[in-house]
Amino acid sequence: MSPENRQKSERIMAWISPELKDHLDQVISQRRKKNPRYRMSDLIREAVRHVIDNDSQIMGSKAHQVRTFQRQADRLAANIQTAEQTVALLQNVNLQLLAIVSALSLKQQGRDIEPQQLIDLAIKSAQGDKARQTLQHLKSMTTKDK
Numbered sequence: 001m002s003p004e005n006r007q008k009s010e011r012i013m014a015w016i017s018p019e020l021k022d023h024l025d026q027v028i029s030q031r032r033k034k035n036p037r038y039r040m041s042d043l044i045r046e047a048v049r050h051v052i053d054n055d056s057q058i059m060g061s062k063a064h065q066v067r068t069f070q071r072q073a074d075r076l077a078a079n080i081q082t083a084e085q086t087v088a089l090l091q092n093v094n095l096q097l098l099a100i101v102s103a104l105s106l107k108q109q110g111r112d113i114e115p116q117q118l119i120d121l122a123i124k125s126a127q128g129d130k131a132r133q134t135l136q137h138l139k140s141m142t143t144k145d146k
Contacts, residue, residue, distance in 0.1 A: 008045075 016024075024043060031038040053062040103117075 012044075 024040065028038060028040060028043055031043065055063060057064070106112075
């Protein structure tokens with residue numbers, strides 16, 4: 001027994017229709033052009049491997065691994081999206097708190113700020129790039145009086 005056949009110790013027999021056998025013979029003749037030693041058993045093993053690899057219900061199949069990986073990737077993407085939303089919310093809250101603290105600081109320095117101005121500053125601070133400008137404006141206002 002050749003070393004290649006020692007690994008293949010199980011034998012399976014199946015009955016097929018003459019039409020299917022003719023199709024298999026055609027495939028084998030095409031494959032033998034590339035590999036003259038290609039046999040019916042090689043084709044059957046290849047076909048069985050293809051079925052197993054593409055059945056997502058079979059543990060260890062390539063399709064099962066792809067499906068499992070896709071589920072994990074989808075969960076990770078959802079977690080990242082949730083984390084991004086949480087970070088954005090926390091940034092907005094942080095900016096609003098900075099606006100409030102700055103307004104209180106201005107008030108302590110004797111500079112009055114109207115509630116509507118405070119609301120406007122909080123809204124501006126929650127608007128992305130304008131947040132940096134607003135914070136810089138608030139900081140400059142607090143440092144002017146020092």
